[in-house]
Every structure is written in C-alpha cells, then in structure tokens.
Amino acid sequence: CLWVRNFQLKRRLPGPFAWPLVGNAFQLGQMPHIAFTKLAKKYGNVYQIRLGCSDVVVLNGDKVIRQALIQHSTEFAGRPNFASFQFVAEGKSMTFTNYSRQWRMHRKIAQTTIRAFSSANSQTKKAFEQQIVGEATELVEILLKLSAQEKYFDPAHELTVAAANVICALCFGKRYGHDDVEFREILHKVHQFGQTVGAGSLVDVMPWLQTFPNPVRSIFKKFKCLNEEFFAFIKNKVEEHRQSFDPQVTRDMSDAIIGVIDMAEGDMELTRTHTEATVADMIGAGMDTVSTALHWLILLLAKHPEIQTKLHKVVDSAVGRNRLPSLEDRTHMAYVEAFIYETMRFTSFVPVTIPHSTTSDVTVNDLYIPKDTVVFINQWSVNHDPVIWKDPHTFNPSRFLDDNGVLDKDLTNNVMIFSAGKRRCIGDQIAKVEIFLIFAILLHQCTFEKCPDEDFSLNCTYGLVLKPLGYKIRARFRGELDKSQ
Numbered sequence: 494c495l496w497v498r499n500f501q502l503k504r505r506l507p508g509p510f511a512w513p514l515v516g517n518a519f520q521l522g523q524m525p526h527i528a529f530t531k532l533a534k535k536y537g538n539v540y541q542i543r544l545g546c547s548d549v550v551v552l553n554g555d556k557v558i559r560q561a562l563i564q565h566s567t568e569f570a571g572r573p574n575f576a577s578f579q580f581v582a583e584g585k586s587m588t589f590t591n592y593s594r595q596w597r598m599h600r601k602i603a604q605t606t607i608r609a610f611s612s613a614n615s616q617t618k619k620a621f622e623q624q625i626v627g628e629a630t631e632l633v634e635i636l637l638k639l640s641a642q643e644k645y646f647d648p649a650h651e652l653t654v655a656a657a658n659v660i661c662a663l664c665f666g667k668r669y670g671h672d673d674v675e676f677r678e679i680l681h682k683v684h685q686f687g688q689t690v691g692a693g694s695l696v697d698v699m700p701w702l703q704t705f706p707n708p709v710r711s712i713f714k715k716f717k718c719l720n721e722e723f724f725a726f727i728k729n730k731v732e733e734h735r736q737s738f739d740p741q742v743t744r745d746m747s748d749a750i751i752g753v754i755d756m757a758e759g760d761m762e763l764t765r766t767h768t769e770a771t772v773a774d775m776i777g778a779g780m781d782t783v784s785t786a787l788h789w790l791i792l793l794l795a796k797h798p799e800i801q802t803k804l805h806k807v808v809d810s811a812v813g814r815n816r817l818p819s820l821e822d823r824t825h826m827a828y829v830e831a832f833i834y835e836t837m838r839f840t841s842f843v844p845v846t847i848p849h850s851t852t853s854d855v856t857v858n859d860l861y862i863p864k865d866t867v868v869f870i871n872q873w874s875v876n877h878d879p880v881i882w883k884d885p886h887t888f889n890p891s892r893f894l895d896d897n898g899v900l901d902k903d904l905t906n907n908v909m910i911f912s913a914g915k916r917r918c919i920g921d922q923i924a925k926v927e928i929f930l931i932f933a934i935l936l937h938q939c940t941f942e943k944c945p946d947e948d949f950s951l952n953c954t955y956g957l958v959l960k961p962l963g964y965k966i967r968a969r970f971r972g973e974l975d976k977s978q
C-alpha cells in the first residue's frame with residue numbers, strides 16, 4: 494500500500510555509522526573524494542554520512558550524478574545555509590546563495606556579462622583572445638628569465654598571476670605586474686579561501702567550533718577576515734568604476750554590471766552590494782581554478798617528456814614557427830585538446846563541487862532524499878568511473894582520439910570538472926579558451942624539464958581545488974619566431 498511504500502522510501506539512506514557530535518568527519522581523511530568513492534563501493538552510489546550537525550547525501554558515479562543534476566536539475570539546484578557561506582561577499586554572493594527567483598536573475602546577469610566580454614561577437618572574441626595572448630607571452634618571458642643559468646623553480650606564482658590577470662582585465666580593465674605587492678596579497682587570500690571551503694571542510698560542517706576556545710576557532714576567524722579583506726578590495730575597485738561611470742561607454746564587466754544592477758536599483762530585488770558580489774564571484778571563481786589547471790598541465794608535461802615531444806610536433810605542424818598559436822588553431826590540434834581533457838579527467842582538480850542542497854523532496858536511484866538535504870557531488874568519481882573509462886587511473890591523452898586522430902566529443906563530454914545542470918560553472922567557456930591558448934603558447938615557445946632531484950609525485954592538497962604540492966621545473970626556449978616565412 495501507499496503508506497508502506499512511503500515508509501520504505503523515507504527510511505534512512507544507507508551509510509556508515511555516525512559518531513555523536515562529529516559524525517563521520519574524521520573518516521574523510523586528507524582526500525575526502527577518495528574516501529567518498531571507497532564508501533560508495535560499500536554502500537552504493539547514493540549514501541548518507543553525518544558531518545558535525547548536518548546529514549549529507551553523497552552522490553557518486555556518472556549515472557547517478559547526471560540523473561540528479563540533469564534530470565532533477567531544479568531539485569538539486571540549492572545551496573545549504575552553511576554559516577561560512579554568509580561570510581562570502583556579505584552574504585550576497587550568487588555562487589553561495591540558495592536557489593530562488595532572485596538567484597536566477599543574479600546568475601542570468603553574470604552569465605550575460607561574461608558572454609558580452611568574451612564571445613558575443615567577433616570583436617569581443619578577438620579582444621579577449623588578444624588579452625590572453627598578451628598574458629601568455631609575458632608568462633613565457635618570465636618563465637625563461639627564471640630558468641636562466643640552469644635554475645629550477647616552482648612556477649605556481651607566475652601561473653596564478655597570468656590566470657588572475659585575464660579575469661581582472663575582464664572585470665576591471667586592469668592587469669597587475671607579477672611582483673605587485675597588493676595583488677600578491679589578494680591572490681593569497683583567494684588561495685586561502687579555496688583551501689578552507691572544500692566540501693567537508695570544518696568551517697562548514699562544525700560551525701559550533703566557533704563558539705568556544707579551541708584550535709579550530711582561529712580557522713573561522715581567519716576565514717571571516719580574509720573574506721572581509723577580499724571583498725573590501727573588490728568594493729574599492731567597483732566604487733572607482735562608479736565614480737567615473739558613463740552609461741554610454743561600457744569599459745569592462747564592472748561597468749556592465751553597474752549598468753544593470755545599480756541602475757535598476759528599486760526595480761529589481763538586487764542591490765548595490767549584489768553588484769560588488771557579482772564581480773567578487775567572477776574574480777574568486779576565475780583565478781584559482783584556471784591557474785590550478787595550468788599548474789597540473791605543466792606538471793604532467795614535464796613528467797611525460799615523450800608526450801611533450803609529440804605535443805611539440807603537433808603544435809609545430811599546425812602553427813609553424815613564424816607566428817604564435819591562435820584560437821583558430823584549436824581544431825587542428827586535437828592531441829593538445831586531448832592532453833587538456835585528460836589532465837582535467839585524471840587530476841579532477843575540482844574533485845567535489847561546491848555543496849548543493851535539495852530544493853524539494855526527490856528520489857534518485859529509488860532512494861528518497863528530503864528537501865533541504867546537503868548534497869556533495871563527487872566529480873572525481875565520475876572521472877574515474879570504471880563503467881565509462883577504460884583504465885581510469887592511467888594518464889593517457891590518446892583515449893580521447895579516434896582511429897583518425899579526431900577528438901571524440903562524446904568522450905570529452907563525459908569529463909566532469911565544471912559540474913552540470915542549473916549550477917554548472919558559468920565560466921566554463923572562457924576557462925577552456927584561456928587554458929587552451931596559454932597552454933598552446935607555452936608549448937610553442939618552451940620545453941619544460943623537471944628537476945632531477947624531485948620524484949614529481951602527483952601529491953596534492955585538498956580544498957575547493959586540488960593543488961599539486963610545490964614542484965620545480967625549468968623552461969627552455971624553443972627558438973625565435975621565423976619572421977622571414
């Protein structure tokens with residue numbers, strides 16, 4: 494009967510025993526996405542854990558995650574009301590706000606603005622491309638300078654500045670020098686933010702640790718502080734834009750957002766703080782992710798010299814040696830694209846998305862999940878799902894090429910790093926353009942060699958993104974452009 498069926502559906506989801514107060518927090522270890530995948534082997538791809546005071550449903554594997562995020566996109570489009578989310582952009586961040594009519598409007602404005610400055614027409618596409626080429630060429634110069642006298646160095650900072658400058662130029666029409674002290678501090682704050690908020694982090698799941706003196710309390714204080722300082726930096730830049738705002742001339746994304754949100758104040762539910770929060774969302778999301786992608790790409794390139802040689806050949810035959818690679822070359826460099834997709838799949842450097850929550854009761858895989866449940870989406874498990882990937886733990890870019898060397902789009906679509914559904918990353922297209930162009934230019938200009946004293950392990954730190962532990966490389970110049978051709 495219906496009552497029995499409802500009772501069966503509503504019973505507790507499978508999952509491990511949860512300890513009082515902490516639940517399963519200490520079972521997640523250093524790499525929660527790996528722990529989640531192991532638990533899925535025991536309890537199935539949909540199970541429940543308890544983290545501090547929240548019940549969390551963890552979704553694993555390609556089939557279940559796509560079923561949830563695509564077929565039940567609205568039901569899984571929420572965000573939990575974690576205390577830490579309120580610290581971000583004074584609680585006005587689009588990224589960390591629950592699903593609502595206002596959130597939909599906010600997201601639409603952010604999406605339209607990104608498109609207007611990156612792909613709306615051939616002029617904006619060209620301007621965006623030129624900005625990236627400028628950053629990439631300066632990056633090459635700096636990497637070669639740092640490699641002079643046979644030196645090995647950690648490229649993390651330089652890669653971060655290059656990626657951060659692309660998004661800053663879009664948002665503020667301004668880029669920063671690699672040694673700029675103020676910028677260095679902002680980059681450090683974004684880095685710390687990403688290290689503190691990864692799914693399962695203490696700030697999210699045990700907010701009561703804030704209330705009495707204990708070693709973790711300082712993490713909360715620092716997290717609150719770094720959010721305030723980062724947002725103050727953004728507010729300051731947006732305010733400068735307001736002072737010189739001319740509705741006839743939209744200089745950058747800050748102007749565009751001021752033009753929509755500030756100018757409509759009163760007519761919309763969004764306020765001036767939402768204008769600033771939108772810019773903060775873009776800068777925050779666009780900096781650390783793209784630079785981490787570049788960091789892994791260079792590591793894997795130096796780790797696999799035979800693959801690097803093949804990539805050099807592909808780039809040289811598509812581009813030649815008398816000009817730099819451009820976006821138009823993308824279709825002629827399937828192996829370069831394959832290397833990028835394999836890096837995203839293999840490292841899954843955003844292993845778990847930002848936590849979701851259910852907006853209404855929903856059933857996945859015949860298991861009932863009530864409204865307002867916190868949900869973790871284990872992207873790593875999609876990218877290592879043995880049902881869709883052969884030898885998932887082997888790094889093999891060629892898996893994405895068919896017998897004719899053409900990129901297999903069905904397979905590349907199976908890689909999940911930007912999430913899916915209503916909360917899918919809105920910067921995915923600009924991120925892919927940035928990563929391709931910077932990587933292609935680095936490849937065209939340099940050979941990367943790993944420091945012989947290091948084992949070049951794939952060890953990393955867990956957070957919103959997985960970052961490789963520091964590694965050292967050296968870049969060798971591949972030769973001047975041949976202008977005579």
Ligand code: HEM
Nearest residue numbers: 588775778779782783843846847911912916918919920924
């Ligand atoms: C959200 C990945 C670059 C803007 C996300 C999410 C992921 C992601 C996994 C969370 C989705 C979810 O919760 O289900 C990435 C990766 C990037 C990248 C891997 C680079 C390789 C960017 C860039 C921008 C951006 C360049 C902006 C300019 C955003 C925003 C959200 C988001 C605003 C929040 C969306 C929402 O909550 O509705 N991204 N991202 N991202 N990303 Fe990205």
